[in-house]
Amino acid sequence: MPSACLRVEPNQVRATVLEMLYRAGASHLGPCMSVVDILVALYGAVDVEAIRQGRPDRSRIIVSKGHCAAAVYAVMHHYGLLSADALADYCREGSLLAGHVSHAVKGVEHSTGALGHGLPVACGCAIGLRSRGDEGSRVFCVMGDGELQEGSVWEALMFARHHRLRNLVPLVDNNRISSITATDRVIDLQPLENRFAGFGFEPYVVDGHDVEAIQEALESIERRGEPGVVICNTVKGRGVPFAENEPIWHYRSLGEEQFRAALAALAEAMRQ
Amino acid sequence: MRGIIMDALFAAMKADERVFFLTADMGINLVERFAESYPSRFLNVGIAEQNLIGISAGLCNLGYRPFAYTISNFLVHRPYEQIRNDVALHGYPVTLLGTSGGFDNAPLGPTHHVVDELGALGALAGIDLYCPSSTNCARELVGRLIERERPAYVRMPKDNFDHPALEGETAYLPGSGRQTLIIGYGATAPACIAVQETNPAVSVLICQRLRPLDEEVVAGALARHDQAIVVEDHLAASGVYGALCRLAMEYQIRCRVRSLAPDNYSLQVGASPRFYQARYRLDKGGIEEMICQP
Incomplete structure (x- = not known):
């Protein structure tokens, strides 16, 4: 049963992410902020209770851009999968919650950190579900657009298309900035929909900060019954004005004034 | 030795529905019977070794016991990061089945000589390494591999060799x-x-x-x-x-x-x-x- 009734507010998640990053002196603010709405949409579209219980028939969410761990853990927290105490340990000595997602954290399907790993693993999950006759579960894989420069992504797409893996849905956090600069200045893959269409995936291009639009795209792919990809156009650093579209916020950690300013900006956005 | 292991593995697929066989487009006149008899637990992932390992890891998430087969120079070196992160780090019971170890593929030249894969895999935490030296060892190894809870690599020598004293690990x-x-x-x-x-x-x-x-x-x-x-x-x-x-x-x-x-x-x-x-x-x-x- 989908968890949409929980009504998680993305900007509240962003505020949680800010607190985690600030307390830990951690980086990756930019890619965390761009992916929040995608993750809120995904966890809202699946049966979170099945994930909590680790049921074999659960839908699987694999976050391949593992550097957005703070966002993943914050969303899991807001969906009731991780306690506040656990979040408080983020990047602390001895914690299981590191700067990249870890399967040591209950509810996380797969550890990622090196890019281009998630989609092949997601393919394995999808083909495994099919092999054992489980038609109801789906596998979602969240990637960054910079990550698409990894060749293994396209190996997996070819495989998924050939095997018509209808239960597998890749989603791209298309924030257009990779590690140190704009993706179109490194390897220009835009428009992404053409690339995916060429590999046999029906592209669904949505506003990546519109939770309902993302969930509608997921439903459309399921109804159509053919391989489809959700390209989520996002803003890196979304919600934190001084960090939006600034590559340095892949690496920079928040000072106290910046933290207060960012929280205030989110509070203002939630008031509007 | 490859044929002996494949025979044992084929027999195991009938008895144990967790066993899943994957190849990266290798094994002509060897893997076809797996596809014919167990189509839902056979995959030819194509010439895509990174995908071979990632898919194997994903199958472990579902509880399968994947056996990933290709020649060792392709199996180990190309997808080394996938073996490290997706298999070893997760402790997934993937068995890497490799041929062409040492100089078994001698005339194919240096890219197909494999004199360093044991060291490469041995540098990773959590993968056990096997190389059967007799046919009876090869035969009984498969059962133990299936029951393992850890990743393993098997270097499968080309030639068969029998000796009554060669048994056990x-x-x-x-x-x-x-x-x-x-x-x-x-x-x-x-x-x-x-x-x-x-x-x-x-x-x-x-x-x-x-x-x-x-x-x-x-x-x-x-x-x-x-x-x-x-x-x-x-x-x-x-x-x-x-x-x-x-x-x-x-x-x-x-x-x-x-x-x-x-x-x-x-x-x-x-x-x-x-x-x-x-x-x-x-x-x-x-x-x-x-x-x-x-």
Whole structure:
């Protein structure tokens, strides 16, 4: 049963992410902020209770851009999968919650950190579900657009298309900035929909900060019954004005004034 | 040995629905029956070794026991990061089945000589390494692999070899003397045993499990001899020689450990494994020569 009734507010998640990053002196603010709405949409579209219980028939969410761990853990927290105490340990000595997602954290399907790993693993999950006759579960894989420069992504797409893996849905956090600069200045893959269409995936291009639009795209792919990809156009650093579209916020950690300013900006956005 | 393992694996697929066979487009006249008999548990992922390993990891998430097959030079080196992160880090029970170890694919040239994969995989935490040295060992290995809860790599030697004393994970064949112990595995096992047949004073240790070594048996054998000669179609330092040196030091064993290995590897091409075995003195004559050398 989908968890949409929980009504998680993305900007509240962003505020949680800010607190985690600030307390830990951690980086990756930019890619965390761009992916929040995608993750809120995904966890809202699946049966979170099945994930909590680790049921074999659960839908699987694999976050391949593992550097957005703070966002993943914050969303899991807001969906009731991780306690506040656990979040408080983020990047602390001895914690299981590191700067990249870890399967040591209950509810996380797969550890990622090196890019281009998630989609092949997601393919394995999808083909495994099919092999054992489980038609109801789906596998979602969240990637960054910079990550698409990894060749293994396209190996997996070819495989998924050939095997018509209808239960597998890749989603791209298309924030257009990779590690140190704009993706179109490194390897220009835009428009992404053409690339995916060429590999046999029906592209669904949505506003990546519109939770309902993302969930509608997921439903459309399921109804159509053919391989489809959700390209989520996002803003890196979304919600934190001084960090939006600034590559340095892949690496920079928040000072106290910046933290207060960012929280205030989110509070203002939630008031509007 | 490959055929023996594949026969055992094919039989296991009938008995155990967790077993899943994957190939990266290798194994003509070998893998077809897997596809025909068990289509829902067979995959040819294509020439895409990174995907081979990632998919295997994903299948483990569903509870399957994947066996991922291709030639070792493709199986280990191309998807090394996938093996490290997606398999070893997760402790997933993927079994990597590799052929072409050592010089088994001799005429295909240096890209297809595999004298470093054991060291590469041995550098990772959590993967056990096997190399069956006899047909009966190869046959019984499959069952143990399925029941394992950890990742494993199996170097499958090309040639079949039978010897009644080769059983279990480590076989110790004591000689009548205490001077020399010869240690080999896989393709070098027949030469080691041939030396003992003409020189009964020599002891022989054949390892099927290369990592972790059976420390009790290996250390005991080392302690009973003045010198040990490790004969392997793999670089010495990252191979069994390196592991043995460490063992000898840790157990404070007074035994000289020597190596016959292709450390001075060259690009000169041979038409058969025998060319390389002779070149690097991995054959009976080379071992006998080293025994006599001070």
